[in-house]
């Protein structure tokens with residue numbers, strides 16, 4: 001069973017299209033990839049700009065794929081998009097197969113819009129949010145029965161490992177205290193729901209800091225989500241594999257939503273450009289959303305877009 005993929009307001013949509021506009025308007029047949037299809041907002045905007053474009057879409061969320069397939073069928077672009085249900089770490093292998101079966105050279109653009117979609121946050125059953133009560137899951141790919149859930153982590157990791165995850169991926173100062181309290185609490189009963197965890201984290205904060213923003217559980221929930229989905233590992237491993245797949249003139253654009261991700265994107269681009277003189281970073285500083293965009297979509301406020309091109 002899948003859930004209808006709810007509304008997701010695409011971030012930096014104008015900029016994503018603008019950055020590849022020259023490519024879209026000067027090359028005859030374009031082949032691109034959007035490795036985080038989500039609600040398809042970026043993909044449809046690109047196709048509206050230039051119909052003669054083929055896009056390979058990836059997503060590891062069964063909801064995004066089920067709803068995406070219906071949306072594609074109902075759109076004028078059913079021939080332009082191939083949607084693949086997979087973790088994007090598999091893109092280089094899938095692209096090799098695609099190249100052989102479609103007789104194409106390389107790829108003209110790759111778009112990645114990291115992190116969680118509004119749908120994943122907003123659907124309590126997915127367990128990403130401390131605001132709603134739901135099962136403590138947080139797997140983007142809940143179709144993978146073998147994958148660990150956030151509940152598995154809080155119920156089985158030893159105290160030190162738990163504290164390290166919360167510190168490293170949540171940059172949470174109180175990680176040790178939170179881990180200690182989690183381990184104490186689970187002796188009574190294993191954690192099952194988001195609200196059970198939220199309460200323990202909330203009470204780990206000193207009373208005077210519990211009602212400040214961001215909510216005390218924000219960092220711990222971010223850390224668990226990153227650990228469950230191995231978010232930093234997959235992006236760090238993927239980026240270096242992408243450069244050799246690009247056609248001359250090809251562009252990679254990546255949107256990140258927190259400093260841990262952005263640091264990986266920034267250094268992966270810098271290191272690649274240092275080693276390969278055909279690669280040029282187009283964003284010395286990352287592109288940020290305008291104030292207007294942030295007003296309309298507060299989720300955009302922490303977005304950073306970095307772009308690199310293989311020059312001809």
Ligand SMILES: C[S@@+](CC[C@H](N)C(=O)[O-])C[C@H]1O[C@@H](n2cnc3c(N)ncnc32)[C@H](O)[C@@H]1O
Nearest residue numbers: 010036038039040041042059060061087088113
């Ligand atoms: C921020 S949303 C993308 C929204 C999309 N750009 C749009 O305009 O609608 C991120 C999507 O990427 C997917 N995703 C995140 N990490 C992934 C990975 N490693 N492999 C495949 N999909 C991933 C998530 O499931 C989610 O649907």
